[in-house]
Amino acid sequence: MKLKGGMLYYTLFLMIISVSVVSLIILRGYLFRTVFIDNEKSHELDLNNNSALELYKEGVDLFSVSDSCNLDLYNDSISFVGMKKEKWGIYDIVLSSARWKNLISSSAGLYGSDLDRGEDIALYLADQGINVSLSGATFLKGTCYVPSGILRPASAEGYPFIYKKLSTGEVKSSSKKLPAMDPEVEKSILSLFINIDTTQSFSDLAASGKNKFENSFLSKTVTYFEKSSISTGETTLSGKIILASTGTINIQPTSEINDIVVLARKIVIKDGFRGSLQAFALEAVEVGKNVRLIYPSTLAICQDKEKNIAGNNPHISIDENSDITGDVIVTTYDNSGSIIIGKKTSVSGQVYCSGSVDLSGNISGSVYCNSFRFSVGGSTYINHILNATIDFSKMPHRLSGIDAGGTNKTKSLIKWLN
């Protein structure tokens, strides 16, 4: 039998149709897998990361053995999350990552102690045997721990106490010692001064003509060191950068500084500066007028018991009209040291001083100290507070800081780093 060759075209046409149908079925399966399954898995990995970070935030001791760990969240050998912690000043950089086949999801954030979830302490004044006296327009709101649980109205420099109530909140007796600061924070600050990387000179960098330095928090720390004093000039420094000097570091208002750590014997923040930094000094931190330190910022002086890391007359002074959101800390082995907060200056966060505080401004948060002290003319007033405000309720919501007293292990997110 002989047939017309033209029929072969119909057969070929049918074949093309069949191949197309098969291809479409395979493509559909492929797209379903890549778009839907991958998307769903990616969401699952994100949920696992968030769950792991939730464990960390609730104070579950994940890093007791080392600074990294692997979690099997649901004990199903599928939901594994790797976690890593690194200190950045007084805060923690926590990285969590989960993977499924080639998909990797990771989250990195900067965390600190959750101040919202601690006790609403406005004032903790250690009992050194002298009662606290309030004069002028002094306003206390929040729980106050004071010697013998007594607040007294008084008059200082011609300013009698003007309010009817001495405080808004509970007044309790304080103990002879201040609630201890989280030892990990102290250790972290002191460790910054040991083994400073001195390979990169700040002056060489400034001389290179480039004045903008940024380093991601997911990269290794970059340290710019100088033996003599440093002036930041018009430099922009941002991210995981340590600026260190054995002398004085002058932070100029013309510089743009964000999130870096500054280490020096003395740190001077000049009038009008605006930015965020963690400043750790051995002797002094001096903040000028009209300075605005954005959250998360820290000003701290820390000394160790062995006096290996110490300076003379440790003090932090903040001049008038400045605004600091973060922590101001002075801890010394002999309870010396002071914090001076000028008029019309406000600190939103925590003030922790193992010595004395001279408070003329406003605190929206907590003050922990061994004594209050201020001098006018030839008179020195001890445990007198004159025309100052300490209001815990005005502390910004979700602020992170340090744990004082060891009762609050919870953490809160300061910001995402990726």
Added chain:
Amino acid sequence: MVKLNYRLKGTTLIETIVSMVLIVLIIAMVVKTMLQTEKVVGTEIKPYAAFLARVNIENAPRNEGSVEYTDEYSGLRIVKTLSCYKNISNLFLYEVDIVNSDNRLIECKKRIVSLYSIDNQPESE
């Protein structure tokens, strides 16, 4: 189109047609089986079930135990379960299961939530 100007053996063409018919039949059977399997496994409804799970995993119930309701559009049942996580106080395991009318689990999502985050989550509609 090119025109063949020579003759082919008819038998070759018949073999081709027979094989083509077989191919078409096999493809039809594969497609039918696939569609049937998808229906049983729930692949068709899976994207919607995943969407439901995603929406519901965001806000955890405020009390321990199970809450169950039916989605009006698809008839899928949404089962939310909040249980204690590894006996750690203040931490809970929150699971969302999407189940079809045959009680088959279509989608499941879970996460760990804290009492603090439950208390501070936005009110669900």
